[in-house]
Amino acid sequence: MNSDTQLLSQITSMVELLRGPVSQEAERNGWTQQTAEKWLGIFERLHADVLNSVATPHASLSRALDHDGVTGGSLLEQAASISNALRLRAQ
Numbered sequence: 001m002n003s004d005t006q007l008l009s010q011i012t013s014m015v016e017l018l019r020g021p022v023s024q025e026a027e028r029n030g031w032t033q034q035t036a037e038k039w040l041g042i043f044e045r046l047h048a049d050v051l052n053s054v055a056t057p058h059a060s061l062s063r064a065l066d067h068d069g070v071t072g073g074s075l076l077e078q079a080a081s082i083s084n085a086l087r088l089r090a091q
Contacts, residue, residue: 004050007085011047014078015040029073038068039079046086058090059083 018040022031049056061083062076070076 003085003089004053007050007082007089008047010078010082010085011043011050014043014075014082015047017075017078018043025073026075029076030069030071031073031075032069035068035070039065043082046082050089056086056090058087061086 018036022033022036026036046056048054061079065076065079
């Protein structure tokens with residue numbers, strides 16, 4: 001599996017999680033329905049960009065989520081993994 005295929009799989013998983021209701025674990029870590037909706041759009045755009053081989057800017061998704069009040073948890077860890085994959089893709 002090439003790196004873009006793996007990245008698309010990670011982003012797809014994140015999109016699916018964000019489409020559902022915000023879990024109690026996510027709420028304890030700072031997620032709100034508004035935050036989830038905002039980031040759903042961001043991850044959907046990232047998915048489309050990777051799928052269409054569009055260059056993606058390097059950004060620290062974890063830092064941006066922290067700015068939005070997300071303090072930890074599995075969704076933040078998954079976003080950090082995606083961020084690292086995007087960074088490697090840009091090199």
